[in-house]
Amino acid sequence: MQPNKDNTRPLVMILLSMVIWGSVGIFRRFIPVSSSVLAFSRGIIGTIFLILFVKLCGRKLFLPLNKIHFFQLILSGAVMGVNWILLFEAYTYTSVAVATLCYYMAPTIVVLLSPLLFHEKITLRKGLCALAAVIGMVFVSGVVENGMPTVSETKGILFGLGAAVFYACVVILNKKVSGVDPYEKTVIQLISSALTLIPYLLLTGETLPANLSLNAGIMLLIVGLVHTGIAYAMYFGSVEKLPAQTVALLSYLDPITALILSALVLHEPLTLSGIIGAVLIIGAAIIAEL
Numbered sequence: 001m002q003p004n005k006d007n008t009r010p011l012v013m014i015l016l017s018m019v020i021w022g023s024v025g026i027f028r029r030f031i032p033v034s035s036s037v038l039a040f041s042r043g044i045i046g047t048i049f050l051i052l053f054v055k056l057c058g059r060k061l062f063l064p065l066n067k068i069h070f071f072q073l074i075l076s077g078a079v080m081g082v083n084w085i086l087l088f089e090a091y092t093y094t095s096v097a098v099a100t101l102c103y104y105m106a107p108t109i110v111v112l113l114s115p116l117l118f119h120e121k122i123t124l125r126k127g128l129c130a131l132a133a134v135i136g137m138v139f140v141s142g143v144v145e146n147g148m149p150t151v152s153e154t155k156g157i158l159f160g161l162g163a164a165v166f167y168a169c170v171v172i173l174n175k176k177v178s179g180v181d182p183y184e185k186t187v188i189q190l191i192s193s194a195l196t197l198i199p200y201l202l203l204t205g206e207t208l209p210a211n212l213s214l215n216a217g218i219m220l221l222i223v224g225l226v227h228t229g230i231a232y233a234m235y236f237g238s239v240e241k242l243p244a245q246t247v248a249l250l251s252y253l254d255p256i257t258a259l260i261l262s263a264l265v266l267h268e269p270l271t272l273s274g275i276i277g278a279v280l281i282i283g284a285a286i287i288a289e290l
Contacts, residue, residue: 010238014250017235022257024227025096026265028088031219034206035088036197038223039081041208043194045224046232047187053233054183061184069177073185076173077192083166084193086159094156096262097270101140101278102160104255107285108133109168117172129284136280137161145273182236190228248289252282 031038054061065073090099108130114120122130141157142149149157170189177185201207212220239247259278262268270278 007242010241011246011250013234013238014242014247015253017231017238018250018253019257020227020231022100022254023261024223025091025100025258026261027219027223027227028091029096029266031216031223033208033212033216033220034204035085035092036200036204037206037208038088038220039084040194040197040201041220042084042224042228043081043190043197045221046228047190047194049225049229050183050187050190050233053229054187059181059183061187065180065184069180070188072173072177073180073188074192076170076177077189078196079166079169079173080189081193081197083163083170085197086163086166090156090160090163092156093152093159095268096266097259097268097274097278098140098153099156099160100255100258100262101274101281102137102157103164103167104252104281104285105133105137105161106164106167106171107288108281109164110171111288113168113172118175126288129288132280132284136277136284139273139277139280141277142271142273145271182239183233186232186236190232245289249286252286255282 028038033041051061087099087103090102093099111122111126111130115122139145142153148154174185255278259270263270
């Protein structure tokens, strides 16, 4: 279907936000800080940018919310913070491609949990898609082609799957919050994601290293400003102007971008087993959305 004049701009904004998110794994490789410090910095910088952006646009923030929605947003923000840490750890221990594909098991997890949480029936098509994604995960792990993965690779895979579980929880919690401005929802979640990490940072004593290089500092700012603040602003400023199915399908440009960039920038080409797994995971998720 050809985009009309009304939806061309939001379509481009969604595409750009997906490409930006697909590159976050590349940046993580060049930022020598712990995953928790990176997640905290991302939350703080992204929050400040979004608040300023919303104020400049003349929109109101922190409108009255009922207690249940407020609690759900706080909880989903905390879960999102843990999700970021696990994802950044996955990038540390395995390739960006493998970590990203593990992360994109989240839609399959949501499908499998939907009968319990939303009383939705799993159709035959969605059931087959979930099975295909699980088989794809086996291929991505490298077991089929190379036998058992190394200890480091196994850690990366487990961190990636853990991130997928927490991301699925964020999606599920957001499904339960309706009628809330998307910018307001995101700002509350980002604040919560950062604040809930403070106790962990205090306990572990993790801080920004004093000898952080200029390049690493710039990349850290980019992850906070571009990958969080700007990308979230573009996404939520456009998502309501496009059909939900279009947005869902465009979201799979994120892992595809990550796969391409990991090969071009980090020289991490997928093996044949990995390519089969990628096709099964991404393909199953797309077909389940149709």
